[in-house]
Amino acid sequence: xxxxxxxxxxxxxxxxxxxxxxxxxxxxxxxxxxxxxxxxxxxxxxxxxxxxxxxxxxxxxxxxxxxxxxxxxxxxxxxxxxxxxxxxxxxxxxxxxxxxxxxxxxxxxxxxxxxxxxxxxxxxxxxxxxxxxxxxxxxxxxxxxxxxxxxxxxxxxxxxxxxxxxxxxxxxxxxxxxxxxxxxxxxxxxxxxxxxxxx
Numbered sequence: 001x002x003x004x005x006x007x008x009x010x011x012x013x014x015x016x017x018x019x020x021x022x023x024x025x026x027x028x029x030x031x032x033x034x035x036x037x038x039x040x041x042x043x044x045x046x047x048x049x050x051x052x053x054x055x056x057x058x059x060x061x062x063x064x065x066x067x068x069x070x071x072x073x074x075x076x077x078x079x080x081x082x083x084x085x086x087x088x089x090x091x092x093x094x095x096x097x098x099x100x101x102x103x104x105x106x107x108x109x110x111x112x113x114x115x116x117x118x119x120x121x122x123x124x125x126x127x128x129x130x131x132x133x134x135x136x137x138x139x140x141x142x143x144x145x146x147x148x149x150x151x152x153x154x155x156x157x158x159x160x161x162x163x164x165x166x167x168x169x170x171x172x173x174x175x176x177x178x179x180x181x182x183x184x185x186x187x188x189x190x191x192x193x194x195x196x197x198x199x
Contacts (some may be wrong), residue, residue: 016044017052024056025063032057032146036153040161054139054146061109061121061138068125075122083118090123097123102137105129109141 016038024031032053039049067075076085097104101124108120124134 013044017048020044020049021052021056024053025060028053028057028060029145029149032149033153033156036150036155037157039150040154040157050146050150053150054142057142057146058135058138061142062135064118064121065125065129065131065134068122069128069131070125072126085119085122089119090126093119094123094127098127101127101129102133105134105137106141109138110145 020031020035035044035049035053038044039046073087073090076087076090080086097120104120105124108117
């Protein structure tokens with residue numbers, strides 16, 4: 001199986017970019033880190049993979065904007081439960097959002113929304129934020145965020161490759177897992193605090 005995946009990556013790079021593009025629309029951060037790893041391994045090229053993850057993630061942002069702009073609360077009533085969209089949360093967040101919309105959009109992009117990214121992106125469309133300003137704000141944040149995530153994957157893969165023994169590699173992986181767990185817990189706590197505020 002590993003050999004087959006490797007052969008596909010080497011001989012069918014277009015399929016690799018296409019797969020990354022599609023999955024980035026739905027799960028940008030994880031795929032961006034993964035893209036950094038395969039960049040280090042030489043399966044993809046720098047400029048194409050950077051463009052792929054940025055464009056894929058921005059397409060996802062545009063989809064949320066369009067849903068909010070054209071379908072509004074009707075979409076929340078019908079499908080909100082599947083995407084963690086709550087009308088009460090949207091109404092409360094909108095009061096803050098309308099005062100600091102571009103700062104919130106940029107902050108959401110740089111933190112993956114702390115679990116509220118769909119709400120914020122949907123709200124931008126619902127609030128009729130001018131699309132050009134919405135897109136440019138997200139583009140700036142996306143370039144920064146994608147660069148950070150790609151670099152994380154790239155340098156982790158590089159560091160892993162420089163280690164000489166199994167113990168060092170296990171230690172690196174363990175440290176990384178612990179750091180990720182702590183980061184997820186921190187973001188979850190922040191999200192819960194925001195949830196409590198919105199109740």
